[in-house]
Amino acid sequence: MNKRMPPLIALRAFEAVGRTGSIRAAGDELGVSHTVVSRHVRNLEEYIGADLIEQHGRGIVLTAQGRRFHTRISGSFSDILRATAELSPTYRRSLEVWCMPGIAHHLLLSVLDELRSSLPDVDLSFKPTLERPDLAHGQADAEIFYLDRTELDEAIRYEELARPRVFPVASPDFAGAHPEIRRIEDLLVAPLLHEQSTRYWTAWFAAAGMADIPALPGPKLWHANFTLDAATQGRGIALANDVLIQRFRSGLVELLETRVTIGAYYLIVPTSRWNEADIKVLAAWAKRALSA
Numbered sequence: 239m240n241k242r243m244p245p246l247i248a249l250r251a252f253e254a255v256g257r258t259g260s261i262r263a264a265g266d267e268l269g270v271s272h273t274v275v276s277r278h279v280r281n282l283e284e285y286i287g288a289d290l291i292e293q294h295g296r297g298i299v300l301t302a303q304g305r306r307f308h309t310r311i312s313g314s315f316s317d318i319l320r321a322t323a324e325l326s327p328t329y330r331r332s333l334e335v336w337c338m339p340g341i342a343h344h345l346l347l348s349v350l351d352e353l354r355s356s357l358p359d360v361d362l363s364f365k366p367t368l369e370r371p372d373l374a375h376g377q378a379d380a381e382i383f384y385l386d387r388t389e390l391d392e393a394i395r396y397e398e399l400a401r402p403r404v405f406p407v408a409s410p411d412f413a414g415a416h417p418e419i420r421r422i423e424d425l426l427v428a429p430l431l432h433e434q435s436t437r438y439w440t441a442w443f444a445a446a447g448m449a450d451i452p453a454l455p456g457p458k459l460w461h462a463n464f465t466l467d468a469a470t471q472g473r474g475i476a477l478a479n480d481v482l483i484q485r486f487r488s489g490l491v492e493l494l495e496t497r498v499t500i501g502a503y504y505l506i507v508p509t510s511r512w513n514e515a516d517i518k519v520l521a522a523w524a525k526r527a528l529s530a
Contacts, residue, residue: 244282244285244286245278245281245282245285247278248278248279248281248282248285249282249311250268250278250315251264251268251274251275251278251279251282252278252279252282252290252304252307252308252311253308253311253312253315254267254268254275255275255279255291255298256300256304256305256308256312257308257312257374257375258375259297259298259299260297260298261275261276261279261298279291286307288301288303288304288307289301289303289304290303290304290307290308291304305392305393306392308393309392309393309509309510310510312374312393312508312510313508313509313510313511316508316510316511330359330360330361331357331359331360331361331516332360332361332362332363332379333357333360333361333362333363333379333380333516333520334363334364334365334378334379334380335362335363335364335365335378335379335380335381335382335520336364336365336367336369336370336371336378336380336381336382336383337364337365337366337367337381337382337383338366338367338368338382338383338384338462339366339367339368339461339462339463340384340461340462340463340482341382341384341481341482341503341528342364342366343463343485348527349523349526349527350362350364352523352526352527353519353520353523356519356523357516357519357520360516365378368434368461370383373394373506373507373508374393374394374508379507379511379517380505380506380507380517380520381505381506381507382399382503382504382505382506382524383503383504383506384501384502384503384504385501385502385504386441386500386501387501388504392509393508393509393510394506394507394508394509395506395507395508395509395512396504396505396506397504397505397506397507397521397525398502398503398504399502399503399504399505399521399524399525399528399529400480400481400502400503400525400528400529401499401501401502401503402479402480402481402499402502402503402528403479403480403496403497403498403499404442404445404477404478404479404498404499404500405477405478405479405492405493405494405495405496405498406425406442406475406476406477406478406492406493406494406496407466407469407475407476407477407478407483407486407490407491407492407493408469408472408474408475408476408490408491408493409469409470409471409472409489409490409491410491411472412469412472412474412475413491413493416428419475419493419494420494421494422443422446422447422448422494422496423448425443425475425493425494426443426452426454428474428475429456429473429474429475430454430455430456430474430475430476431456431457431459431465431468431469431473431474431475431476432454432456432457432458432459432465433458433459433460433461433462433464433465434458434460435458436453436454436456436458438477438500439454439456439477440454441500442477442498442500445498445499445500446496446498456474457474462476462477462478462482463482465477466478466482466483466486466490469486469490470486470489470490475493476490478490478492481503481528503524503528505520505521505524505525
């Protein structure tokens with residue numbers, strides 16, 4: 239094992255290449271030409287004895303070894319940046335979290351004070367959105383999102399917060415007017431309310447054991463909150479879960495007793511930041527909030 243530190247300038251160039259996904263963009267950030275960046279990366283590969291990047295179309299991507307190496311060193315560079323910032327007399331720690339609109343109300347309005355009291359010296363920022371942040375490039379510090387499955391990415395850590403039961407709901411008046419809905423199959427001819435596509439209902443029917451699922455008509459309302467609001471108005475049947483249903487308890491009833499689960503809520507953070515104290519506090523708080 240080579241116990242000498244690789245050249246710092248080469249490490250810095252490779253870190254920028256991996257973070258920006260481009261040799262030219264890395265050069266622009268570092269204030270040098272792309273040929274200089276390429277030379278630094280080649281020198282680092284020779285020093286380590288492994289290929290870190292490879293051609294892909296007209297650009298480059300990290301190799302499997304390159305991704306592992308970048309995950310390890312990027313945390314060190316982030317530590318240096320934060321340590322430098324902390325020397326400023328006006329420095330305050332910050333935490334920007336992106337989360338789905340459907341749970342923003344549940345998280346922000348009901349239990350945010352608990353998180354603020356746990357992190358009194360941190361500027362907290364929550365962004366309700368269906369967009370996914372580029373965590374590897376620092377677009378956000380963390381994300382709370384609902385996923386059917388996680389991705390294989392060594393640079394990203396997924397922490398399961400809650401795996402709620404998913405079930406069909408409607409207004410009491412709608413349920414009373416449709417006593418014929420007694421089985422899962424009866425839902426196929428009922429007015430279903432969809433989010434951005436029919437995928438969620440299709441996945442629910444499949445998880446409930448239905449083999450041949452036909453095309454599912456019905457309006458697409460984009461957000462879970464909109465489908466649940468429409469259901470409270472008697473406009474059809476929406477899918478809720480044990481987290482989302484909290485603020486709609488008085489206006490919606492569960493149509494069928496099922497034990498279907500589809501996915502889970504996750505806290506998603508860069509692997510290099512998982513052991514930070516603020517991230518640990520955020521994870522524990524979010525898990526309590528979503529299981530309440």
